[in-house]
Amino acid sequence: MFYRQVLDWDDAYANGANIPQGDRWPDAWVEPARAYREELSAAGRAELDLPYGDGARNRFDLFLPEGRPAGLVVFIHGGFWLKLDKSFWSHLAAGTVDSGYAVAMPSYTLCPENSISGIVREIGAAVSVAAERVQGPLVLTGHSAGGHLATRMACETSPLPEEVRARLRHVLSISGVHDLRPMMSTAMNEGLRITPEEARSESPALLQPLPGVRLTCWVGASERAEFLRQNALLANIWVGLGANTAAVEEPDRHHFDVIDGLADSDHQIVRCLLTA
DSSP states (O other): OOOOOOSOHHHHTOOGGGSTTGGGTTHHHHHHHHHHHHHHHHTTOEEEEEESSSSTTOEEEEEOOSSSOSOEEEEEOOSTTTSOOGGGOGGGGHHHHHTTOEEEEEOOOOTTTSOHHHHHHHHHHHHHHHHHHSOSOEEEEEETHHHHHHHHTTBTTOSSOHHHHTTEEEEEEESOOOOOGGGGGSTTHHHHOOOHHHHHHHOGGGSOBOTTOEEEEEEETTSOHHHHHHHHHHHHHHHTTTOEEEEEEETTOOTTTTTGGGGOTTSHHHHHHHOO
16 A cells, blocks of 8 residues: 655544545434434433532443343444543444443533543543443444544553453544544644654554454545544554554445444444454
């Protein structure tokens, strides 16, 4: 594969403007997410707005399968660390819940009120509190900025305590941003305020993975070239550092619909997510 020099980093990360009818998202997720929360709440299998910290956004939703959970999956939302919250994604728990696992979905304090390193600490707290409520193997996944946050939990400098790290079986990063340095050249950095020092300390591609970690980097084959590059980058680097890695480009998927398969227990992304 040949990579061209990037002259416009804002365009490199611009998803909606480069997807037909891209302005439908994120609104397209609102109704299915609401309906799923109502469905599981009516069945007594949803615990909403559980606290994991003192901040207004330090809350997570927990969706439970029928019977004893086989383990816990934590899904971390995207939005370039600047926008959105857990309420947009609830329906994406369906495939995993139908497979017998519990799913936790946290919100976090956004930039610029927070820093990316501060968000990393919050997600560490969210995962730890959720893990106290559900026993068994732990799997982490996230989309876009959430893919960064999921893989950041699997680094040697992870904020997760040792007992939670020991339960970690798989990290699936979907369209993740694993090297933060290019983000410093975007207009978004006015809100993100990433410094070279923070880029070095918070980029999974620049960090050592936890021993024995299993990583899958998953991206839509129709995504922007920069997301394809970021996807391949981490899998390539971490395999050289002793991790068990894979990189997947799902055909005919773009940045917004690449997560749709999470709602279907028979979809390959769910089967991959839950394979030990």
